[in-house]
Amino acid sequence: MRELEYVRADDAASAVALVSGEPEARFLAGGTNLVDHLKLGITAPRLLVDVSRLPLDAVEEYDAPGGTGLRIGANVRNSDLAAHPAVRASWPAVSRALLAGASGQIRHQATTAGNLLQRTRCVYFQDATTPCNKREPGTGCSAVGGYARYNAVLGASPDCVTVHPSDLAVALTALDAQVVVLGVSGERRIPMTGLHRLPGDRPDLDTVLEHGDLITAVELPPSAAARRSTYQKARDRASYAFALVSVAAGLELDGDVVRDVRIAWGGVAHRPWRATRAEDALRGQQLTEEAVLAAAELELEGATTTDQNAYKVPMIRNTTALACTRLAAGEVSR
Amino acid sequence: MDSEISLTVDGRRHTVAVDTRTTLLDALRDRLGVTSPKKGCDHGQCGSCTVLLDGRRHLTCLALAVSYDGAEIVTAAGLGPEDDLHPIQEAFLDHDGLQCGYCTPGQVCSAVGVLDELKQGHPSHVSQDLEATPEPSDDELRERMSGNLCRCGAYANILAAVREAAGRGQA
Amino acid sequence: MTEQAAAPLQPRSMGTSTIRLDGRLKVSGAAPYAVEHPADAPPLHAWLVQSTVARGRVSALDAQQALAHPGVVSVLDHTNAPRLEDTSNGELAILQDARVGFRGQIVAVVLAETLETAREGAALVRVTYQAEEHAAELRVDNATYRPDSVNPDMDTDTDEGDVEAALAGADVVVDETYRTPYEHNSPMEPHALVATWDDAGEGTVLDLVDSTQGVHGVVSALAPMLGLEPGQVRVRAPHVGGGFGSKGEPHSHEMAAALAARTTGGRPVSLAVTRQQMFALTGYRTATISRFRLGARSDGTLLAIDHQVFEQTSAIREYAEQTASPTRMMYAAPDRRTSHRLAVLDVAVPSWMRAPGEMPGMFAHETAMDELAVACGVDPIVLRELNEPATDPETGKPFNNRRLLDCLHRGAQRFGWSGRPAGARASADGEWWVGTGVASATYPMMVQPGNSARVRSLDGGRYSVAIGAVDIGTGAWTVLTQIAADALDVDPAAIELEIGDSSLPAATVAGGSSGTSSWGGAIVAASQLFRNDHGDSPDPGVETTASAAEDPVAEEYALHSFGAVFAEARVHRYTGEVRVPRLLGVYSVGRVINPLTARSQFLGGLTMGLSAALFEESYRDARFGHIVTQDLATYHVATHADVTGVEAEWLDEEDYVATPMGSRGIGEIGIVGTSAAVANATYHATGLRVRELPLTADRFLP
The missing domain is CATH 3.10.20.30 (Beta-grasp domain)
Known part of the structure; x- marks a missing residue:
């Protein structure tokens, strides 16, 4: 860990100005991923701008088309967001996704924005002695032909085959959340579906954010599908493990016919994967296990696998069916 | 610096x-x-x-x-200092919720936090009803303690200790 | 040294659930572990620099940038490190030449004023290598080296009768290959020590406060290499945060700290191995490939057992896991053969991990037995009854106390085995397939020679009892106090136990499930001789030091502990996820000295076995040569949530042939057979036979 200058930001605008003006500056919030990376030697900023004490810790309702939305400050801790009564009632997939991630201690520490911006846990990205295009562009991808059990099955490129690790991001992607971003040229909104990138030939870039952009809030719009939503995660350990695959799903039913459906997948791609083809196939159909399996199959056309990660295809298909049929039956899914 | x-x-x-x-x-x-x-x-x-x-x-x-x-x-x-232990620490002793002892101070602090979070009604991954007030069931306690690894495998005894501290006694 | 034949001890404190005597210190965090000991002077912090090639030479090492970093004091490498007197131990002989034998080997040590500056100093050391082609993949076809013996000193191969003919004549043959992965001990306290080198005066030159399972073992390994007499090295380890074999012998970080301390003019050196570094430097269990062949009559009676083991060692130091050793004594069969072959690879040095040999070997054997039971249409417990040997198949000696069947029967009763459906994939509960499985467990009874204890009377009817034993979480502080109390016929409160210091009478390693037996035997011998010499009302200050004489009677028997493990597994039919809601172990281990701490040992072994069954795998990327799942987020060990219904009990018995306490060892048997019981349960649940650990979800998805 190289020597660091540390500045506690007075307000969001000055934080943005400080980081924008210094290519080797980084924001520090909960620190659960950044401090990890500092120690591993996979990032070496010269300046840390601490935004953890900025007053971005409110959860507020706002008027939105079709009801009341929720604006979540970037510094709201994962545990507080998961326990927030409005989230539990109207966006249960968000609460479930948070509770399926990390540990109680880490959820107290990790922030909403930081969760979305956490980086891959690919073992080669985290091992500075091995080639990795995401960590060091142009060095090659060690996960191709190496430890591939967690590798992506959708949207991978020859340069990077890893997956995005966040659970929260999957739920937010399914429920059409958007992030509020403060940059040098002011505030803008980015839909969650457009925040994270596929790797292409620039796997070093996880998101579309510019250097110095600060996520200040996340906005959760209301919907019937969000109210009837869940998050289903398959993993090795029963707790405290990253997803093998995960599904965020929301349903609006008219009898047993799908009026609206939201599906996003985790653990399968370099970004949370909104399964729009599957959603389109399900809308207007009767919600049956077979229908969901077929819709998922459609979404999985073009999936690429190796011996080590081929299991993800049946696993994500089945987990999608499980999440949707349980939602339809009014059963708890976890 | x-x-x-x-x-x-x-x-x-x-x-x-x-x-x-x-x-x-x-x-x-x-x-x-x-x-x-x-x-x-x-x-x-x-x-x-x-x-x-x-x-x-x-x-x-x-x-x-x-x-x-x-x-x-x-x-x-x-x-709780050695000569005036916190009830959770006493429960760890009574149930032998430790072996090598290295994870133990973290387990103890986590247990105190878990019971407080339950009191505040925070849900967990295993809560059936997200909106209900969670009970300190074995499943709930195990899930909430899962951020504290114990390689000696004292989990069963730690659970017994936390269960007792949660007021459920010898279940 | 006085030797004393120890007479059988009558239990008074033994057999009672005494609460851990070090417990209050541990629940408050006041028990000091290695680097937590206050040093006489502020220590320098050491940080290890590891090789990034698997084989080759260091061609250049540039420490300039590191030395320029504020706080960095010095950098040791092979050009400037103190020379060793003996370099035959290829693991410990670090920094002596430019050779690199595996990726992750220590190539330099940075000393600095703080942890932060030491870490950054290590990052700034520029090492260039002449890399050579390396081999780091274990396969059957490259595991061709036949070691002279296997750990600790067993025959490499055994061959009785004509296995091939017996297999050819068998009604039923199971011929399958079973695999266990690389596994890492991963104690919660990373390996760490404070080393001080002071050769100004008489006596101790090198002082280590270490995290080790055997203080005397560290002395005997390091002293001659460093050109010191054993009496010039003192090693202390009052509290150790687990080891599971990985702290059983010193590893290269201990040598690194000793060498570094020699260069600092007496200033202590504090070195804590990082969790990531542990995956290269502090030992691990080799992966194993077992080709197992069982030949039987149609009723399940075994005719032939053939166990061919393929595993690996490091080219720089040999370690041969005794994977087939339990196969030699477990079941009766007239024709039997075992063998071990190693791939000699450019990899980190494997070593002991809880129940070396028995753990991977019994996974193979007990899964094969389950396959045989299915093939013959026989209940797995009946199959084991059928093949129970009259005497030890390996030595022909009588077993002293082989109660495998009692364990199986008691376990079957408690677990509710009798209603079990015979066929696989017969039970479901909602989205889960449900099944049950059983496996046998065994572990040899061992007493190590070379232990002695000192008993000294103190004022007020109190006694000091001293031996260089180590409590790595087993409960030695408590259990040895109980043994001493009974041996001296006093209340445990009258005993002041001293352990964890090589300046105390010699003790062997806390390993091989032999600690309590070996140390306890010495304590009993010394106590009885003390009473003999000094009577019941000794003057304060008189003392006796003695070791236990070897027991000739024990030599006449095959001494082993036995157990039976029962598991219920649930496999999710959508995701393939496996959960184990019930796990029961029943053991025959002689007298249980402290039921409270013994239960913890059994539960801990079962939990580690469950963890191995479901999660644990160190993935070696052969292209690079090192383990890439090198932290606790990617090397999964069981969490609280995974351990839902683990129970242990034991048969009420004592075994005075084994030890004067009537006890045998208990530290390892809990992990033996457990992964097979779980695997057999997943087969019963799903009809899918998985012959490779761990039993992850992907193996149960089509």
């Missing part, structure tokens, strides 16, 4: 110079000689360094000390 911070640890206020790179865990252990929080992995993967920070359970390894200027920290040693 050194920076001066103040920390209140187990009721004692300290002013200490830390490198901006110093973690809260190293500030406690190496600068202040407070070794109750343990370094098991140093990367947020084991829970051995858990303390109560401003009242909530918190890792100290993935935290830069400089960012925690003014924090109030309670370690397992502050919960």
